[in-house]
Amino acid sequence: MMRMVTGSRFAAFLIGLVGISVGLAVPVKAGDAALVEFPSASTPPSKFKIRQAKAKGIELKPEPGFPIQGRLRLPEGAGPFPALVLLHDCQGIQQFQSDWAETFEEAGYATLQVDSFAPRDVSGTCEDVLGEGVSGLGGQRVMDAFGALFYLEQHAQIDPGRIGAVGWSRSSTTGSALRDGSRQFFQRGFKAIVSFYPNCKSVATAAFADPILILNAGKNDWTNAELCSSLAAADPNVEILELPAAFQGFDDPKWGQETIMPEYQNTLKDPTFGVTFGFDEAARLQAKDAALTYLSGKI
Numbered sequence: 001m002m003r004m005v006t007g008s009r010f011a012a013f014l015i016g017l018v019g020i021s022v023g024l025a026v027p028v029k030a031g032d033a034a035l036v037e038f039p040s041a042s043t044p045p046s047k048f049k050i051r052q053a054k055a056k057g058i059e060l061k062p063e064p065g066f067p068i069q070g071r072l073r074l075p076e077g078a079g080p081f082p083a084l085v086l087l088h089d090c091q092g093i094q095q096f097q098s099d100w101a102e103t104f105e106e107a108g109y110a111t112l113q114v115d116s117f118a119p120r121d122v123s124g125t126c127e128d129v130l131g132e133g134v135s136g137l138g139g140q141r142v143m144d145a146f147g148a149l150f151y152l153e154q155h156a157q158i159d160p161g162r163i164g165a166v167g168w169s170r171s172s173t174t175g176s177a178l179r180d181g182s183r184q185f186f187q188r189g190f191k192a193i194v195s196f197y198p199n200c201k202s203v204a205t206a207a208f209a210d211p212i213l214i215l216n217a218g219k220n221d222w223t224n225a226e227l228c229s230s231l232a233a234a235d236p237n238v239e240i241l242e243l244p245a246a247f248q249g250f251d252d253p254k255w256g257q258e259t260i261m262p263e264y265q266n267t268l269k270d271p272t273f274g275v276t277f278g279f280d281e282a283a284r285l286q287a288k289d290a291a292l293t294y295l296s297g298k299i
Helices: 008-017 047-055 095-106 126-135 138-151 225-234 281-298
Strands: 033-040 067-073 080-086 110-115 122-125 158-168 195-198 212-217 237-244 260-263 273-277
Touching: 008 195, 033 138, 067 138, 067 273, 080 095, 080 138, 095 110, 095 158, 110 138, 122 126, 126 212, 138 158, 138 273, 158 281, 212 281, 237 273, 237 281
Parallel strands: 080 110, 080 158, 158 195, 195 212, 212 237
Antiparallel strands: 033 067, 067 110, 260 273
């Protein structure tokens, strides 16, 4: 089951009393991370529902999105800056992702680390990744990504035409770019997306509406790495960096050379548990160069 925590909604409320901004720009000093709150995106009403409402003299309005939060960082200078939405995996926000935020900031990008879990009293879903899909949380996280995009578009120090996304493993990065997914409900998406060792099984036959770079870990036993490779061969919007000797989590030092998480759900195994992680500094540096080069050419 998904691990749940209690009390975080109350904590979020207390934080809100001392300065979280809902959907507004918050003063942020360069190098600092400010906690901001904004709504998840909501699906616009269908054309059929709009016609029905119009026939009854009713004006349909989108339902307000769920309030979520994130950590906003701005680089030195006045802006407007290009920006990246950073999307965590089933573990929630981790320190190595904050390290990436610093890396992107040094390269001139503002970053917004989306926290889809704390506002929903969820501490992690790695032990029940199937349950995340059944509960609808997976789809909600995709809408969180769009909510972050729309929040940044309204920020005075962000260039609204230069916003991309970066995500890890079982995040909402690939889902936010699927042509037939939630992306179809919005006129615009991310200018470019970088996806670290994604779950390509869930998007193996999909088409992407926006450019995406996959950093493919060849020893990733949480997905079929060959499926990621086939996506790049079939879809012109997909580029790929092959890292054949890398495990899942190759950019996270906490894993050491190799670590197995026996309680993490893995449908590729029987019984369906156990995921292998491993840090690889050479792969991390290669991925860093590829990601920065790709983003600079797209955003």
